[in-house]
Amino acid sequence: MKVAIVGASGAVGQEFLRVLEERNFPIDELVLFGSPRSAGTKYAFRGKEYEVKLLQHNDDFKGVDIAFTSAGAGTSKEYADTITKYGAVMIDNSSAFRMDEDVPLVVPEVNAEDALKRPRGIIANPNCTTIQMVVALKAIEKLSHIKRVRVATYQAASGAGAAAMAELHEQYRQILAGEPVTVEKFAYQLAYNVIPQIDVFTDNGYTKEEMKMFNETRKIMHSDVKTSATCVRVPALRSHSESIWVETERPISVEEARKAFAEGEGLVLMDDPDNKVYPMPLFLAGKDPVYVGRIRKDLTDDNGLTFWIVGDQIKKGAALNAVQIAEYLMKAGDLK
Numbered sequence: 001m002k003v004a005i006v007g008a009s010g011a012v013g014q015e016f017l018r019v020l021e022e023r024n025f026p027i028d029e030l031v032l033f034g035s036p037r038s039a040g041t042k043y044a045f046r047g048k049e050y051e052v053k054l055l056q057h058n059d060d061f062k063g064v065d066i067a068f069t070s071a072g073a074g075t076s077k078e079y080a081d082t083i084t085k086y087g088a089v090m091i092d093n094s095s096a097f098r099m100d101e102d103v104p105l106v107v108p109e110v111n112a113e114d115a116l117k118r119p120r121g122i123i124a125n126p127n128c129t130t131i132q133m134v135v136a137l138k139a140i141e142k143l144s145h146i147k148r149v150r151v152a153t154y155q156a157a158s159g160a161g162a163a164a165m166a167e168l169h170e171q172y173r174q175i176l177a178g179e180p181v182t183v184e185k186f187a188y189q190l191a192y193n194v195i196p197q198i199d200v201f202t203d204n205g206y207t208k209e210e211m212k213m214f215n216e217t218r219k220i221m222h223s224d225v226k227t228s229a230t231c232v233r234v235p236a237l238r239s240h241s242e243s244i245w246v247e248t249e250r251p252i253s254v255e256e257a258r259k260a261f262a263e264g265e266g267l268v269l270m271d272d273p274d275n276k277v278y279p280m281p282l283f284l285a286g287k288d289p290v291y292v293g294r295i296r297k298d299l300t301d302d303n304g305l306t307f308w309i310v311g312d313q314i315k316k317g318a319a320l321n322a323v324q325i326a327e328y329l330m331k332a333g334d335l336k
């Protein structure tokens, strides 16, 4: 298997190297790509050094079986034809193709088989907040159809990339040293703050991130579910948290929900309020599953249930989800 990683120097690219190594993914040949900024940089994988090549419109993708791309939507759009020209399957982490009808949008725990139909050779990895939410929603949907979702997210700095995570570290250092605070990656200082804006605003007052949660959830779940989201950046470094309210067709008891979450694929139940047990981002960074806790009946709606989830958005929300898609294709005999 010849594997390419486009955007190898980034937060997601580096996670790809860790996840592929951790899962012992079958790789005979690995090629790393980046912009002029990281071209020539070397990264270790399974004890060997690999140099980042400059991404160009040439034949570098000849012979590549899978290309994991995480270099932003603009780069994905510009290079998709070059990457897929010789038959490589492009598993793309950007928002470039997610809502295109001829591109499947896949979370293996929910709709793995959609990955088998990919006329353009492209499979899109959903938005990170949506990935972790639908893994949890799937467990409830099995019990009763979910009609509405209301969600507030608490998104870590690293969701905006490696440089954003570094900026949060630097802001705390600058504050403690009494220095002026650098604000480049976010609209405002994030240290000691929360920012109720992720991505740009659209005409209806919701941000693009919030509209991704509405649209992508429907596509992945093949559902008419409506999602109303408020996405907030918080000064956590890694792992997104979400407070979720669902309205189902029939009432679901807390006990039923607990059982469904405990048995749900890709989920871990972490719900023991008497002992202060609930998921928190600080302690769950680097973990594979989505953790669920604080499960309660919604006090305003008999058919409502509310719960809290935490997932590592660089891992399950990006690199791991993409690698799981590739593993599914291999298992299905859909890759050589």
Ligand SMILES: NC(=O)c1ccc[n+]([C@@H]2O[C@H](COP(=O)([O-])OP(=O)(O)OC[C@H]3O[C@@H](n4cnc5c(N)ncnc54)[C@H](OP(=O)(O)O)[C@@H]3O)[C@@H](O)[C@H]2O)c1
Binding pocket: 006, 007, 008, 009, 010, 011, 012, 013, 033, 034, 035, 036, 037, 038, 039, 055, 070, 071, 072, 073, 075, 093, 094, 095, 127, 128, 158, 159, 160, 161, 162, 163, 313, 314, 317, 318
């Ligand atoms: N961070 C997350 O939690 C997360 C989660 C899900 C999805 N995503 C998506 O994944 C993508 C990458 O995010 P990230 O957080 O890893 O960002 P990042 O840390 O800022 O890294 C961006 C990567 O893209 C590469 N790149 C940029 N322009 C390029 C070009 N013209 N040609 C080749 N490589 C180029 C960069 O390489 P150089 O260093 O060489 O410039 C770098 O490796 C984005 O589309 C993002 O929306 C991120």
